[in-house]
Amino acid sequence: MAVNLPLPQAENLKPVAGVELGWAEAGIRKANRKDVLVVRLAEGSTVAGVFTRNRFCAAPVQVCREHLAAGRGIRALVINTGNANAGTGEPGLANARATCDAVAGALGIGADQVLPFSTGVILEPLPMDRLLAGVPKAIANAREDNWLAAAESIMTTDTQPKAASRTVAICGKTVTLTGISKGAGMIRPNMATMLGFIATDATVAQPVLQALVAHAADHSFNSITIDGDTSTNDSFVLIATGRAGAPAIERADGAEFAALRDAVTSLAQELAQMIVRDGEGATKLMTIRVEGGRDVAECRQIAYAVAHSPLVKTAFYASDPNLGRILAAVGYAGVDDLDVGGVNLWLDDVWVARDGGRHPDYREEDGQRVMKQAEITVRIALGRGNATATVWTCDLSHDYVSINADYRS
Helix, strand or coil: CCCCCCCCCHHHCCCCCCEEEEEECCCCCCCCCCCEEEEEECCCCEEEEEECCCCCCCHHHHHHHHHHHHCCCCCEEEEEEEECCCCCHHHHHHHHHHHHHHHHHHHCCCHHHEEEEEEEECCCCCCHHHHHHHHHHHHHCCECCCHHHHHHHCCCCCCCCEEEEEEEEECCEEEEEEEEEECCCCECCCCCCCEEEEEECCCECHHHHHHHHHHHHHCCHHHECCCCCECCCCEEEEEECCCCCCCCECCCCHHHHHHHHHHHHHHHHHHHHHHHHCCCCCCCEEEEEEEEECCHHHHHHHHHHHHHCHHHHHHHHCCCCCCHHHHHHHHHCCCCCCCHHHCEEEECCEEEEECCEECCCCCHHHHHHHHCCCEEEEEEECCCCCEEEEEEEECCCHHHHHHHHCCCC
16 A cells, blocks of 8 residues: 555646547556556647666657657657567567557657657567557547546556646746656666656747756656666656746746746656655655765765665664664765765654764664654765755565566466
8 A cells, every 4th residue: 555645536636728638448468457548739739758768768768759859749648558668679669650650640640749658567569459459449538637547547566546736827827737657666767757747738948848857857756766676668758738828938047937847846756756655565655865965966876875775675664773774875875985974864853873873862762663654754964065865765565575576467
């Protein structure tokens, strides 16, 4: 069960003018589940994205990059779950392109105006007959208020859909943002998440939108980990339809840009944290905050070392305040000139280590009290600068092994 994660309610997910979403049950991997999603975008929409840095990137990721670079104006997205179309070579690329052809033909647009996405099992051929049969069904039921069904359509091992909305005022106009994400395992994105999509009815120039999606990813999906594995299919896409009537944002500066940037980043953080809260087998959400570093890179390096440590993660699962494991992870993180004599460690309000050693007032029962909570903040102060970084992670339970051992069955 997800950690303090209420189910999204359809009535709380705000339609975004210029975005229609339709789904189908195509039987890609399992029968009787939503597994194909088509998103239709109004003409004039701008689209930007960031993708996995895994060199074994999936066929749809390669095609997405090609189509965005072509610059014709994206008019549709097509997403399937159950099969990643990764590790499939030239046939996989041909299938991704054939999927775009099918959507383009049905909508009367160019194939290079379609972005394809896949998620699921790697190294298996995409069942094209089922996928192509699902495309017209998905298009037929496309509506602006289908966001919850859309979130359900991209799930794999997720225990529940992930979706949220925001509004922000820009030049006196109400701008709407709604997004969905999926992911529960194979999460240490190195750019984004397994799949994430945010749409807004703001008007944003494409280069500015690209800067915005990169900023949002860096402060959200690039700051989560469940198991340290970077997927072959990670994709985070931002869509701006321009239907709100607010003035166009043409530069990556100014009050209007800042307002939209903050709203997109806030929504992306919520969606990213939903992934961690729903991590495979997760029982706890941990916020790892490293402060007092020389730069953000070393703070993030240390935060990830702690967040990835199986010894740290299993101790949190057991509510065992074996907190020397955190200091050990700080020490092996690779910051070679770190003076451990200046390191301080807190669990929430409990000061555990002072100047590199156990705080004389620290009591194990205080540490255990915090570790029994469902949400915990680990704060590490390095004492060598002003930089900070935050990473969100979860504990590591027996269920994580069971889920991944049985993933293909």
